[in-house]
Amino acid sequence: MANYDVIIIGSGPGGYVGAIRCAQLGLKTACVEGRDTLGGTCLNVGCIPSKALLHASHQLHEAEHNFAKMGLTGAAPKVDWKQMLAYKDDVIAQNTKGIEFLFKKNKVDWIKGWASIPKAGEVKVGDEIHTAKHIVIASGSEPATIPGAxxxxxxxxxxxxxxxxxxxxxxxxxxxxxxxxxxxxxxxxxxxxxxxxxxxxxxxxxxxxxxxxxxxxxxxxxxxxxxxxxxxxxxxxxxxxxxxxxxxxxxxxxxxxxxxxxxxxxxxxGRKPFTEGLGLDALGIEMTPRGQIAQSSYRTNIPGIYAIGDAIEGPMLAHKAEDEGMAVAEMIAGQKPHVNYGVIPGVIYTHPEVANVGQTEEQLKEAGVAYKIGKFSFMGNGRAKANFAADGFVKLLADAKTDRILGAHVIGPMAGDLIHEVCVAMEFGAAAEDLARTCHAHPTYSEAMREAALACGDGAIHA
CATH class of the missing domain: 3.50.50.60 (FAD/NAD(P)-binding domain)
Incomplete structure (x- = not known):
């Protein structure tokens, strides 16, 4: 048994980030994880391994469809599925061991096993009871089944x-x-x-x-x-x-x-919160009708118990959980953090990638907001054409009166990276003209974002 300032249940993106942030702020911290490796669903069976397979299979697609066009000839590659899975597993291992290293570096204790909360201030793992002033539930989510099937x-x-x-x-x-x-x-x-x-x-x-x-x-x-x-x-x-x-x-x-x-x-x-075995019913923790933990500023109705990430309302995204992990740590440490839920990007890692932030055109219409659209096709982007990646477009939405950026939607090459330019702009309340007047390197995919911003004004140059 050990006494902690904070015990975090779950070592996914919300849990491990929250634990490291707590330790950085001088709090004696432990993280409970029942898997053999840290990182939760994201690093073990979610974000990271899926991106490894997406990357490997995209290389195959390039070899089969585009190499010859660039003068790269030779025998077509064969798929060694066992080796591809081994590559995926190696990527997982590198990332999960990286979290273990960060825990040691920041003096975060890893309590191995599955947790339950007998009462406020106590976390039970196996036969041992650990005490903490603050308990953070970051237990993540699990796949949902087909309703009624x-x-x-x-x-x-x-x-x-x-x-x-x-x-x-x-x-x-x-x-x-x-x-x-x-x-x-x-x-x-x-x-x-x-x-x-x-x-x-x-x-x-x-x-x-x-x-x-x-x-x-x-x-x-x-x-x-x-x-x-x-x-x-x-x-x-x-x-x-x-x-x-x-x-x-x-x-x-x-x-x-x-x-x-x-x-x-x-x-x-879809997915649903993974809270089974925590003992939330016996504790009397309030839940939403959708099975999420009810909270206000991450505080549950039980003093000293908090919840973040997929266990609570909001998009089930690793980076949203990370932001909440930092926020709850800073709040416990007496600071006044803030998460801007209006600027949480979403990305689909297909090819082309799809990314978005802010409001959609449909949401603006429903809210009665007057808006303008700036669009630019990747067909007009020199880098995209050279790389056989000209499918898709950038769509920027701005307030019709103030020109303030309200949302952006991208389908095209590296969309998941391009979207963050708009995230930063929105965080600072920028107008489309601000983005349009910012010099962008040539030739880059990012020029498509600038062209879309120009299209919100007098017009894009290369359209």
Whole structure:
């Protein structure tokens, strides 16, 4: 038993960042983690391994489709799936060991095991009770199942994102249930590796909540890459055998029932807070109707207990959790932190990438805000054309009267990096003209962002 100022439950992006920040601020800190490695879902079975496979499969795509155009000839590369998985695992190991090193460097204790909270001020791990003035729940999330459907996930034939990262072979066919970020990223990986991928989505468009114009263009590009889409379909059953699965669904437009035979089913219908085993009911911690921990400025209704990240309301994004991890640490240390939830970017790491920040055109219309649009196609960007990456566009939304930037939506090369220029601009309340008058290096993809800002005024130069 040890006494701490802060015990954080969970070592994902919110938990480990919060723990390190607490230690940096002079608080005696421990982090409880039941996995064999630190980093939570993100580093072990989420963000990091999926990006490794996206990168590897994109290199294959480039070799197959673009190398010869650049005068790079030779035998086509062959896919060694075991080696690709080994590469993915090595990337995971490098990152998780990196967190372990940071814990040692900052004198954060790693309490190994699964936690429960018997009462305020106490955390139980195994048979031991650890005490702390402050307890932070950063337990993350887990895959959600298909609402109202019969589904038996075995992580071999019917898989979540976890199982999809370690299939024993590349399947000939895969059905992805859910047209959101996770399904489209992993669907893209397998499509590049030769799998026939079919996406079954309940809504009439993919990536619900995204700017509609971007979402439509995104779906058209993915369709050109070979992904098939069945929209407006409600999945009622996923039946698995040892070697294949059958997906049953109804089309909402006519209530007709259909089936799909497939080698693998990837269930990617979102995620839900992972709070099982913490003892929240016995503690009397208030929850939202969606199963999240209710909180105000990360404080739960029980004094001394806080919650952040995927366990609470808001987008389930690693960087949102990181910001909250720093904020709750600084708050416990007596500071007055602030997280600007209006400037939380989102990224989809397909090719092309898709990124957004701020409000969509649909949200501005619904709110009755007068706005103007600046658009620029990557077809007008010299770097993008040279790199066979000219699909997509930048869309900047600004207030019609003040010119203040209200949102940005990008589909194109390196969109996940380009979006941060707008994040910084929005954080400082910049106008589109401010961005337009900022010199951008040539030739870079970032010039497309400047051109979109120019289009909010007198017009883009290269359009």
């Amino acid at each position: 019969e589904v038996a996930i075995d992580e071999k034939v019917v898989v979540t994102s976890t199982g999809a990262l370690e299939l024993n072979k590349i399947p000939k066919t895969m059905t992805v249930v859910g047209g959101g970020v996770i399904g489209l990223e992993l669907g893209s990986v397998y499509a590049r590796l030769g799998t026939e991928v079919t996406v079954v989505e309940f809504m009439d468009g993919i990536t619900p909540g995204m700017d509609l114009e971007v979402a439509k263009q995104f779906q058209r590009i993915l369709a050109k890459q070979g992904l098939k889409f069945i929209m407006g379909a409600a999945v009622s059953k996923v039946a698995a055998t040892k070697t294949k699965a059958k997906v049953t669904y109804k089309l909402r437009k006519d209530d007709s029932e259909h089936t799909l035979d497939t080698e693998v089913v990837l269930v990617s219908t």
